[in-house]
Amino acid sequence: MQTNPLQQAITYLLTKMADDALILGHRNSEWTGLGPIMEEDIAFSSMAQDKIGHALGLYSILHETYHAPDPDQYAFLREEKDYLCCHLVELPIGEYDFSLMRHFLFDHADALRYEFMEKSSLEALRPLSKKLKGEIKYHTLHANAWLTQLCSAGDESYARMQSALDYCFPLALGMFERREEMEDRLMDEKIYPGEEQLKEAWLERIYPILVKSSLNLPDPVNTSPINGGRHGYHTQHLQPLLNEMSAVFRLDPTAKW
Amino acid sequence: MENNSLDPRVNRLHLSDAASLVIVNDGENWNVYEVFHQEKRGAHHEHVGCVHAPSPQLALVFAKEQFGRRKKCVNIWVVRSVDILAFEVEDEDMFANNLDKTYRDASGFKVMEKINKYKAQQREEK
Numbered sequence: 261m262q263t264n265p266l267q268q269a270i271t272y273l274l275t276k277m278a279d280d281a282l283i284l285g286h287r288n289s290e291w292t293g294l295g296p297i298m299e300e301d302i303a304f305s306s307m308a309q310d311k312i313g314h315a316l317g318l319y320s321i322l323h324e325t326y327h328a329p330d331p332d333q334y335a336f337l338r339e340e341k342d343y344l345c346c347h348l349v350e351l352p353i354g355e356y357d358f359s360l361m362r363h364f365l366f367d368h369a370d371a372l373r374y375e376f377m378e379k380s381s382l383e384a385l386r387p388l389s390k391k392l393k394g395e396i397k398y399h400t401l402h403a404n405a406w407l408t409q410l411c412s413a414g415d416e417s418y419a420r421m422q423s424a425l426d427y428c429f430p431l432a433l434g435m436f437e438r439r440e441e442m443e444d445r446l447m448d449e450k451i452y453p454g455e456e457q458l459k460e461a462w463l464e465r466i467y468p469i470l471v472k473s474s475l476n477l478p479d480p481v482n483t484s485p486i487n488g489g490r491h492g493y494h495t496q497h498l499q500p501l502l503n504e505m506s507a508v509f510r511l512d513p514t515a516k517w
Numbered sequence: 518m519e520n521n522s523l524d525p526r527v528n529r530l531h532l533s534d535a536a537s538l539v540i541v542n543d544g545e546n547w548n549v550y551e552v553f554h555q556e557k558r559g560a561h562h563e564h565v566g567c568v569h570a571p572s573p574q575l576a577l578v579f580a581k582e583q584f585g586r587r588k589k590c591v592n593i594w595v596v597r598s599v600d601i602l603a604f605e606v607e608d609e610d611m612f613a614n615n616l617d618k619t620y621r622d623a624s625g626f627k628v629m630e631k632i633n634k635y636k637a638q639q640r641e642e643k
Contacts, residue, residue, distance in 0.1 A: 299568050299579035306582050398581060405574045413571070 269445040270382065271326050273452055276344035276490055277373060278318035280435070282335055283498070284349040284366060285311030286505050288359065296356055303402060307363075310395050314370075317388045325384050336506035337513060340499050346489035348431040350498045360410070361424035364403035364469075365432040369462045371396045376458065381450040404469050411473035422475055429478045433459070433485030550576035551601060552584050553594040562594050573597075 288308035295301025319331035328334050348366060353359045374396060377389040410417045436455040446452040463480060470477050488494065547569050553562035565584045570576035576595040585593055604611070615621075 297569065299570065299583060303579055303582040306586055398578075402578050405572075405578045409572055409575055 266445055266449060267326055269442040270451065271322060271328065272344065272439065272442040273446060274318045274322050274326070274385075275328075276346075277370075278315045278322070278335075279343045279345035280349050280366070280370070281311045281318070282315035283343070283345045283501065284362075285309070285315060286501060287349065287351075287353055288363070290353050291356075291359065304359075304363075307399050307402065310399070314392055314395075317392065321384055321388065332509065332517075333513065336509040340494055340502060341492040343494065343498065343502070344490055344492065345494075345498070346431075346434045346437065347486050347495050348428065348434055350489070350495045350501065351431070352497055357410075357420040357424040358427065360403065360406050361421065361428045362431075363399070364407055365428055365466065366435065367396065367399040367403055368465050369432070369435050369458065371400050372458055372461050372465065376453055380452060385451075407469060407475075408473050411475060418474070421473070425470070425475055426478055429480075430483050430486045433480065433483060434487050434489060436462075437485065437487040437490040439490050547571050548576075549598040550580070550595040551598050552576075552580040553596075554580075554584050554590050555592040555594075556589050558591055562592070567598060568595070570595075 285308045288304060288311065292301065292305040292308070295304050315335065316331055319328065319334050322328035322334065323331055329337075348362060351358075351362075374389040374392055377385040378393075380386065380389075407421065411421050412418075436459040438455045443452070443454050447454045459480075463477075467477060548571070549567050549569055550573070551567050552565050554565050555562045568576055568579040568583055570579050573595060577593060580593050580595050584590070
């Protein structure tokens, strides 16, 4: 499929971003009809739809420029080990505290990835990041508003958000899992600044909001990240999700939709 | 009845005894916010409906998806419904004679003709 090492690295970068968006979009859509209140149900479902759209945008670049299969085929017909999403996005939706915290931690990192892509030396990435900017801005605004609201809504609410943060944090660090052979190529070509720099920027971005919400950030230095996803090792939750997500598509992969 | 399913659809709220008091704590009762959207910069904000939210920030966040996710929209206002002051329905009679006072209508001015003439002239010059 890939012809040279740089194309391989670009495919790796776009695939992990797209897979994160696809899987989290699918997960978040599981709240549709079950959200805590109608307004939030609509907002959360709408953002889940956006995520699938982001995945499509990235898969399309891969297809058009980097010889990947058609976006639907690529999204639905790969084996589990070929997905590069992180563990954070794979976990079941759990309760709303977890889903919101995941949304908060993920979307701030996502926003930064697209910001970096806008400055990338690789021109093919810039139009998409520009196009998605406003959408992702809303996603982080939504997450910030909920976080500050729930952290000031009484002891139980605050305690649940803190424990959701404690639980999600090592998983969130797994978003920045490195694959050096790929990353070095991207960094050399100034296509992407690398996960370490992204993580630092992310910590700086989320910290003021956590302070505003009086949440305690677990120590990033002494927390072991939950890695594996970027190398194709996944949680037990991914395969059942893939089965469900692709069930209809697999009935007839050649069907025109 | 215990149910250990992880599917959120089968979890059920355990209602307490119907005779016991329902206590509503501070912050549990959400406000209704009226939503106004603006289709383009400089246009009036128009009332489009309402949302239910615990804070102005979240009201705005909700309003964006309820009323700003389709078609054109450039901005949204939200305001708590209780902060809007209005007349009572029975006081509608204050406006009853408006239709007789046509001398107050702004319809008699000839300015539109002038504007249209000017526009036509501009087009011709192009």
